[in-house]
Amino acid sequence: MxxxxxxxxxxxxxxxxxxxxxxxxxxxxxxxxxxxxxxxxxxxxxxxxxxxxxxxxxxxxxxxxxxxxxxxxxxxxxxxxxxxxxxxxxxxxxxxxxxxxxxxxxxxxxxxxxxxxxxxxxxxxxxxxxxxxxxxxxxxxxxxxxxxxxxxNPSAPIRWVNQWDNMDDTGTHGSIERGYAGPSIFFADGLIVEDLTRVSQYARLMASIGLNGIIVNNVNANVNLLNSTNMAGLGRIADAMRPWGVRMGISLNFDSPRTLGKLTTADPLDEGVIQWWGDIATDLHDHVPDFAGVLVKANSESQPGPLTYNRTLADGANLFARAIKPHGDAIVMFRAFVYDNKINQTNWKADRANAAVDFFRDLDGKFDDNVVVQIKYGPIDFQVREPVSPLFGHLEQTGSVIELQVTQEYLGQQCHLVYLPPLWKTILNFDMKVDNKPSLVRDIVSGERFNQKLAGYAAVVNVGTNTTWLGNHLAMSNFYAYGRLAWEPTSDDVSILEDWTRLTFGSDRAIIDTITKMSMESWPAHENYTGNLGIQSLTDITGPHYGPKPQSQDGNGWGQWTRADANSIGMDRTVWNGTGYSGQYSSEVAAMYEDVETTPDDLLLWFHHVPYTQKLKSGKTVIQHFYDAHYDGAAVAQTFPKQWEAVKGLIDTERYDEVAFRLEYQAGHALVWRDAINDFYFNMSSIKDEQDRVGNHPWRIEAEDMELDGYTVIQVDPFETASGFHGIRTTSNTTAGTATATLDERFQAGTYDIAVNYFDVKGGRANYEIFLNNGSLGTWIGNHEDKLGYTPSSYPDGHSATRIYFRGVQAATGDVLRIVGRPDGGEQAPLDYVSVLPAGTID
The missing domain is CATH 3.30.379.10 (Chitobiase/beta-hexosaminidase domain 2-like)
Incomplete structure (x- = not known):
């Protein structure tokens, strides 16, 4: 037929x-x-x-x-x-x-x-x-x-995904920690979902890129996953994934013997605890005969673990290893993410980055043979740039698994295009020079360098129920590339991207060239407009890890410090004067990082505390590099919407429009980042930008300077996330407000793009309309909850700050610009400023 x-x-x-x-x-x-x-x-x-x-x-x-x-x-x-x-x-x-x-x-x-x-x-x-x-x-x-x-042949036997899905209480969808694409495909109402269609589809995607295992629940594990009902549910998940060759494992809560088993202790050497976990392992095997293994987070971020009972981390890992040993080839992944989140910043020698090596190096060889240590690629936490975790060079008798993150927790959270393989390859290609021999990270995690049978890759992926899987069509390139690199880490990141593009959007040369160019520009741009020179991602580490808030880095116990003051910035991690972190590397690598002159500029502030006037190898000072980089990165992001227009009509309208919206959003949010970071460090250092851009915005009209009716001026916190440090919102959550300005002599007759910066906060969907001389230019709604999939803040700040454009507007001196904001619920139509931009001008 x-x-x-x-x-x-x-x-x-x-x-x-x-x-x-x-x-x-x-x-x-x-x-x-x-x-x-x-x-x-x-x-x-x-x-x-x-x-x-x-x-x-x-x-x-x-x-x-x-x-x-x-x-x-x-x-x-x-x-x-x-x-x-x-x-x-x-x-x-x-x-x-x-x-x-x-x-x-x-x-x-x-x-x-x-x-x-x-x-x-x-x-x-x-x-x-x-x-x-x-x-x-x-x-x-x-x-x-x-x-x-x-x-x-795959480079390593372990090629897994970690989901951070939560088993929430009855009556709620399963949430996902650091998930940006809707609720869990695994959990709802405190149970495993009945319909596992999406689980099978997920396994299909994993198999297509060579991934062979998955941890289905959050490392901050809920003990109720181990009750009898959910044990049966885990069996159903395994059944759904088995035809695709994907083996299922789970995260375990170390304290389960007490909280679920009603024992008086969770001591890993206690006979009752050993028996309890042995029974759990038997139950798991009965429900999932090909059980892949367990992932354990312990003694981290105030969670209990073996150290709670004066036992070693190896004692804790081996407890689980021996429980599952009789039931086949399941493994224990024990996370090296062990640190005290209440350390004292006044101690110059204190350093969270030291924790992994301090905790694990003396345990090498003390883990059972079915244990691997899962190590984040850098010593802090999925930052935009970190040095390689030195722990990779210390575990010669214990298998290492590198932990990457497809989920962009600190890198724009699927609202920003950031293609991650170039970042990952800087890690995988780094030579640890263990014992003065070539020791590339990719050869360590393959097991080849230290002749280990168990080693490999794990990535936090966090797909959700959204049809885009990750919340952004373009973010899926990172998922695809993760599988490809785990199979063959020497693969070219551009070739991987082009393959993904052809398979996802088609083979038209314009599509391939456009997506490749934007994607390969995206990580350097994001690093530039967020945090560079190794200072880390200058986001809100005590909040949603999304928008800018550099002051959140310091003055707390989390240890992601910058130690910035009026004169200097950066962590001194040298042996001679600092925290000693550089000495955790092999002698040759340590010597490079110990000296300011030989430390690469892109990690300078990670390893050294220097004056803002410190000269880089480029000849620029640190502070001028900050200013320039943030302007350069934001400028690149401004090109993404225009570049995307080249594929209009070549791909379907639904995906084109969804990507176009996010790229336009990213362009606006990159400006928020640029101004916030530059304003913050200008205010801290009092050193002017040589190009006189920082704090100087000739085309802006501040909302607080407009004639206000039904609006009131507010102080935005943190101050740097609003232009002029202030914004406005309606005086009540029921009555509309109007902000009016007459265009002055800056705005001669011509064609302008008008950009309105506002705050799209949780709690409502405010309505806005903008007028020029009583003629409406357009309307919009504060509905990022719907269009982005989530809104990360209930307040006017760097998380909720955004902008909208009205392009090609004819305007002249004396014209009257008016914005009417109608509040909805808790969203009081907040505004920051209006930019009236000559065509082609970036504010």
Whole structure:
């Protein structure tokens, strides 16, 4: 039967998409491209069990080829002599008479051979066969019909996802800590959800990029996950993911024997505690026979752990390792994120960054052989730039897992485009020089450098129920790239991005070039307009970790300090005069960081406390670099909306519009960041910007300087997150307010873009309308709760600050500009300023 080609495809139109299929869309290729393909006549999947990844691979091939080439191939489970795609394990393939060349497949590896109308996809195990299938489909979907014959092995055996999903109380959806795409796909009403369709879809996405394990709940674990009802629910989750080769594990609360088991202690050496965890492990295995393992966060951020009982962290990890040991090959991931969050900043030697090495280096070799230590890539917490955690160089007898974060907790939280692989590769390619030998981080976490069987990757991903999975279509490039890099960390970040773009949006050169250019510019830009020179992300660390609030870094016990004062800035982490952190590296690396002159400028303030007038290698002073970098980064962000216009009409309207909105939002929020950080450090240092930009905004009209009716002036906290340090809001939450200004001589007759900076806070959806000479320019609503998916603040501040544009407005001196704000609930239509900008001007 001739396949029916969808009308939209035939007409060359672009069908609406909501992101649910991510990079597995299997969109039809143009007819002329399809003609170049040689697609075999049938599919042979050498396993007929519906729970088998090989069976799944056959079904996925059928779906993919039908979508890409409109060919409805028959799937069988027995070999044929005709043209076919054959999928199976090495054992299954050779037992049916298949011949293979001499290959060396390791765990999860695959052999892919494409020759004429014969395709062989052979895995070392069933997962490997599925991974090879996805690789073949990726080639087809990108119009790549090259004849190939090669083997591919993953760099490391552990390639996992960490979800930070919460098992909230009955009557609530499962929330996600640092999740920006809606509630949990796993939990609701204090239980595992009944409909696990999205869980299966998630496993499919993971399998397509070679990920083989997942922790489904928050590291700040809820003990109720271990009750009998939820144990059965975990079994259902495992069943949903098993056909995709994804093994399920969970986070455990160390204190569970007391809080759930009603014991008097959680001491890891107590016989009752040991027995209790042994019983839990048995229950878990009964419900999930292929249980992947457990993740444990202990003695961190005031949580209990083995140190609570004067035991070592190894004692704590080994408690769990021995409980699960009798039940197969499950593992324990013990997080190195152990530190005191109440340290004293007045102690010059105090340093949170020292904690991981201080706690773990003397324990190397004391962990059981099914324990790995999960180490954040830097010693603080997913910052925009950190040095590599020195702990990677200290665990020669204990497997290391590097913890990355696809979730952009400190990097724009899916509201800002930030392509992360360039950041990750600076970490993976760093040479720790252990024992004066090459010791790249990627070779340590592969297990190769120290000859370890257990090592690898874990990433906090935090997908939610939103159809975009992460809350932003472009953020999915980070998820895709994480899997690709965990499989092969030497892969080129640009090539990965281009593959993802073709699979997600199409192969038009304009699409590929536009997304590649924006994405590769995004991390340097974000670093520039947030925090640079190694000062960390200057966000609100005591709040939502989103908008600017540099003063939150200091004066608290969290240890993400800048030690900034009127004259100087930066942490002294030297051995000779500071916290001693630099001495945690090998001698060669330590020597580099110990000296101001040899420390790279991009980490200067991480390692050294210097005057604002300290000269960098560029010749600029630290403070001038701050000013310039924040202007440069924000300027790059301003180009993103215009760059995105190049793909209008080339992708579907739904995804185009959603991305366009976020890029416009990012451009505005980058200006908030720029001004807040520059104003803060100008006020602290009293050193002027050489270009006289900081605090000087010739095209602005401050809201507090306008004629106000029904509005009142407010002090914004923190002060630097409002232009002029003030804003306005309506005098009540029921009555409209009006702010009016007459354009002065700055604004000669011409065409202007009018930008209104306002605060979109939680608690309501205020309405606004802007007029020029009584003619309405437009309206808008304070509804980021709906359009961004969340609003991170209930107050006018750097989290809620945003802007909207009205472009191409004819205006002149003497014209009257008026804004009417109508409050709604707790949102009192707050405003910051109006910029009346000559065309092409960035305020």
């Amino acid at each position: 001739r396949p029916i080609i969808p009308l939209l495809t035939a007409l060359g139109l672009v069908a609406a998409e909501n992101g649910i299929d991510a990079w597995l869309r299997y969109a039809a290729l143009p007819c002329d491209v399809q003609k170049a393909a040689s697609i075999p006549a049938g599919i042979v999947a050498l396993n007929g069990s519906e729970t088998s990844p090989v069976f799944t691979a056959g079904q996925e091939l059928h779906k993919g080829i039908l979508g890409i080439h409109h060919k409805d191939l028959v799937v069988t489970n027995t070999p044929t002599n005709g043209s076919s795609i054959t999928i199976g394990t090495v054992d299954a393939f050779t037992s049916t008479g298949g011949a293979l060349p001499e290959i060396d497949l390791k765990g999860d590896g695959f052999w892919l051979s494409i020759k004429n109308d014969s395709v062989q996809i052979v895995g070392q195990n069933e997962r490997g066969a599925l991974y090879g299938t996805f690789q073949y489909l990726s080639m087809l979907a990108q119009g790549n019909f090259t004849e190939v014959a090669y083997e591919s």
